[in-house]
Amino acid sequence: MPEGHSVHRIARQFARHFVGDPVRVSSPQGRFADGAALIDGRTMTDSKAVGKQMFLEFDDALWLRVHLGIYGAWDFSGSITQDATQRSAGGRMGQTNQRGTDPDAPDARTTVVGEYEASLSSIGAPRRTRLRMAEAEKESALDDAALAAFPPEPVGQVRVRLLTDRAVADLRGPTACEVLDAAGVQRVIDALGPDPLVDDADAGEERMLARIRGRRVPIGLLLMDQSVVSGIGNVYRAEILFRARLDPHVTGAALPDDVIRDLWRDWRYLLGVGVETGQMLTMDGLDEEGQRAALRNRADRHWVYKREGLPCRICRTNIALEIAAGRKLYWCPSCQS
DNA sequence: TCCACATGGTAAA
DNA sequence: TTACCCTGTGGAC
Numbered sequence: 001m002p003e004g005h006s007v008h009r010i011a012r013q014f015a016r017h018f019v020g021d022p023v024r025v026s027s028p029q030g031r032f033a034d035g036a037a038l039i040d041g042r043t044m045t046d047s048k049a050v051g052k053q054m055f056l057e058f059d060d061a062l063w064l065r066v067h068l069g070i071y072g073a074w075d076f077s078g079s080i081t082q083d084a085t086q087r088s089a090g091g092r093m094g095q096t097n098q099r100g101t102d103p104d105a106p107d108a109r110t111t112v113v114g115e116y117e118a119s120l121s122s123i124g125a126p127r128r129t130r131l132r133m134a135e136a137e138k139e140s141a142l143d144d145a146a147l148a149a150f151p152p153e154p155v156g157q158v159r160v161r162l163l164t165d166r167a168v169a170d171l172r173g174p175t176a177c178e179v180l181d182a183a184g185v186q187r188v189i190d191a192l193g194p195d196p197l198v199d200d201a202d203a204g205e206e207r208m209l210a211r212i213r214g215r216r217v218p219i220g221l222l223l224m225d226q227s228v229v230s231g232i233g234n235v236y237r238a239e240i241l242f243r244a245r246l247d248p249h250v251t252g253a254a255l256p257d258d259v260i261r262d263l264w265r266d267w268r269y270l271l272g273v274g275v276e277t278g279q280m281l282t283m284d285g286l287d288e289e290g291q292r293a294a295l296r297n298r299a300d301r302h303w304v305y306k307r308e309g310l311p312c313r314i315c316r317t318n319i320a321l322e323i324a325a326g327r328k329l330y331w332c333p334s335c336q337s
Numbered sequence: 338t339c340c341a342c343a344t345g346g347t348a349a350a
Numbered sequence: 351t352t353a354c355c356c357t358g359t360g361g362a363c
Contacts, residue, residue, distance in 0.1 A: 003344050052345075069345050071356050157356065173356045175346050226346085233344045280344085305344095326351085327345085339363080350352075 002068065004231020005274025007049045008197055010074055014047035014056055014169070017078065021164040023058070028154040028161055028170075035179045036160060039064060044162075050195050051230025053176075053188060056162075061182045064160075069175025077152055078167035195230040196268035197275065205264045212252040212260050219255060220248025220329055223263070232267060235305045238330045239282035240266055242303040247336045248329055304330040 002010075025040040027033045039058045046057035056064040066072070151168040154161060160171040171177065180188070193211055194204035211228045212219070222228045223237045232240065241248050243266055244259065252260070273281050282302055283290070290300075303313060308321035308330055317334035 006344085067346065069347085069355065070343060071358090072345090073357075159355095175355065224345090235344055328343095339361100341361090342359090343357100345355100347354090348352100349354100 002052075003233035003236055003274070003280065004049075004051055004195065004197075005271055005280065006278070007052050007054050007068070007231070008271075008275045009278060011047045011049035011054050013076060014044065014054075017076070017167045018044045018056075018162065018164060018169070019047055020044070021166070024161075024163040026161045026163070028158040032159050032177055035064075035177070038062060038179045048198075050189050050198050051192050051226055052233070053192070055185055063180045063182065063185045065176060065178050065180050065185065065188060066160075066171065066174050067176035069173070071173035072175060073172050075170045075172070076167065077150070077170075191227055193225070193227050193229040194264075196264070196271050198230075201268065204268075205261055208264045209257060209260050212255065212263075213257065215252035218249045218251055218324070219246060219263075220331075221325055222252050224325070224327065229264070229267065231271060234327050234329075235280050235302070236267070236270060236282070238305045239280075239303055240270065241331060242336060243282065245335050248324070248331050304332055306330065 020043065022041060022043045023039070025036045025042075027036045039062050042058035042060070042062065044056055044058055046055075048055050052067060054066045056066070058064070068074075151161075151163055154170060157172055158170045159174060159177055162169045162171075194207040196204055198204075199207065208229045212222050215222060217225075220237065220241060223232050223240060224234070240263060244263060246255075246259070246263075270280075270282060273284075280301075282305075304319050307319040310319055311317065312319055312332040312335055315332065315334045317332055320331055320333050322329050
């Protein structure tokens with residue numbers, strides 16, 4: 001799934017394109033028919049993300065909680081201008097692999113970016129077309145999409161469809177999808193560690209510190225634990241630890257407080273970059289050529305993630321890989337020791 | 338063309 | 351610890 005940055009971007013899209021409108025809610029796949037009936041026809045009143053969880057509020061304080069897991073995806077369609085479609089197809093959407101397997105693709109497993117926001121209410125004659133980047137990239141698909149009726153037929157196993165007069169969002173393959181009342185939402189949020197985009201910077205720092213300090217668990221596992229800190233996934237985990245030159249196996253108890261505080265601050269920084277760019281950019285401090293290479297080639301984008309057996313960019317030691325709690329953990333045995 | 342794998346959490350065993 | 355959610359990709363063939 002997208003790590004925390006993408007979930008915040010999706011929540012933002014709902015805030016801009018759905019909040020304030022009555023929503024028809026259905027489950028074309030059928031597996032969410034009961035839940036859909038609970039909120040069908042209500043107006044969406046809020047949209048927010050905490051870590052990798054997203055919450056959409058409807059009238060009468062009913063909330064839809066969604067967690068995408070690895071396979072989950074939202075596809076947005078709606079009324080946009082020709083201009084925006086061309087821009088997205090030829091510009092920053094030039095990457096492939098929008099869905100599923102490529103954490104470095106812009107907005108992996110999601111579609112809509114901020115550029116659409118202005119175009120939705122301006123410039124040119126609105127036309128009905130797909131917003132989905134993967135479709136927009138393919139010329140034939142673009143032509144087909146431009147001619148397609150709104151709303152498009154659901155494709156594949158669509159667990160939930162949210163439909164307004166101007167936009168539609170299809171959800172596939174989520175790990176979690178349920179309707180909660182306000183107390184239920186609060187219980188979920190209370191079980192989560194701090195999110196730099198939700199919690200006050202200092203309070204969040206103290207919360208994360210309190211949840212790591214004294215723990216006899218490797219920091220490489222603690223950073224992935226959503227009750228310790230929210231939104232970090234396997235990519236950010238590996239990269240944050242390298243940036244801190246920290247051995248993933250060191251326990252929380254062995255870490256000085258200021259090192260833990262620096263981890264929070266770096267996550268806060270990286271999440272901000274991720275939400276603004278839609279990409280997991282973790283190698284700042286590159287010279288111009290390095291930046292160009294990173295944008296050109298996904299393999300040049302990270303310090304250690306998916307670089308096992310390749311020389312460390314700093315010390316040339318081979319990047320190591322091990323399975324930790326069932327997930328791949330990458331690190332430099334020399335720099336991070 | 339086919340198959341293993343992937344940014345993850347949950348629930349069952 | 352394992353299966354599952356259920357899709358898309360990349361590499362093997």
